Amino acid sequence: MQIPTEEQAAAITHEATGLTPFELLQQMQTRTILHASEPPEYREQSAPWAGIGFTLNQHQYVVSISDITEILPVPAITPLPGTKSWAKGVSNVRGRLVPIIDLSEFLGLPAPSAQNTRRIMVIDQKPLVAGIIVDEVQGMMQFPSERFSEQASATSSDTTEAINYFIEGSYNLEKEYLVFSFDKLVRHSDFLMAANE
Structure with a gap:
């Protein structure tokens, strides 16, 4: 052909x-x-918010992943005389002395029954570095930004007023995760006054 x-x-x-x-x-x-069809509407998707989930007094909290430098089992702690009971002492974390704070005790919550699940979340909020003891760490979590609410339904009824001050909102998936602000914590006047008067 x-x-x-x-x-x-x-x-x-x-x-x-x-x-x-x-x-x-x-x-x-x-x-x-x-006959051309309209292109699909472009929707800009924001990146998910990443945090570290933890529990205090059987409530679920989350803190921004950028606030945490590392998570450790509770190490050996050297008590410091003349400090409040929630200031547990200092611990050697990778060659530097880090003050260790029991967050439950600082907030006036009952001590957890299970001690073996407790962990330390090390925060580095310049100039302060501290190890914060929490009841349990659930690991890294990601939340769609549209699931954030500035109003947290659990704050008024189920948690103490002391905790409510540190809550910046919540993310709701299968359950509600309260967003805890370590930035507010390290600037709080009571937190900065660990010495007994």
Whole structure:
């Protein structure tokens, strides 16, 4: 079978449609424009919010992942005389002495029954570095930003007023996770006064 030349192809096209090849291309372009569907609406998706989940007194909390430098089992702690009971002492964490704070005790919550699940979340809020003891760490969690609410339903009824001060909102997935602010914690006047008066 012989392939037709450009002139022969143009003649066949004109004979079949009554249009020149250029007119045929214009017609195809017009049809394409008329029948083109709208592109799907572009929705900018924001990055999920990442945090570290932890529990205090059987309530679920989350803190920004950027606030935590590391998570450790509770290490050996050297008590310091003349400090409040929630200031447990200092511990050697990778060659530096870090003050260790029991968050439950600081907030006036009962001591957890299970001590073996307790962990230390090390925070580095310049110039203060501290190890914060929590009842349990659930690990890294990601929350869609649209699931954030500035109002946390659990704050008024189920938690103490002392905790409510540190809550900045909540993320709601299967359950509610209260967003705890370590930034507010390390600037709180009571936290900064660990020495007994």
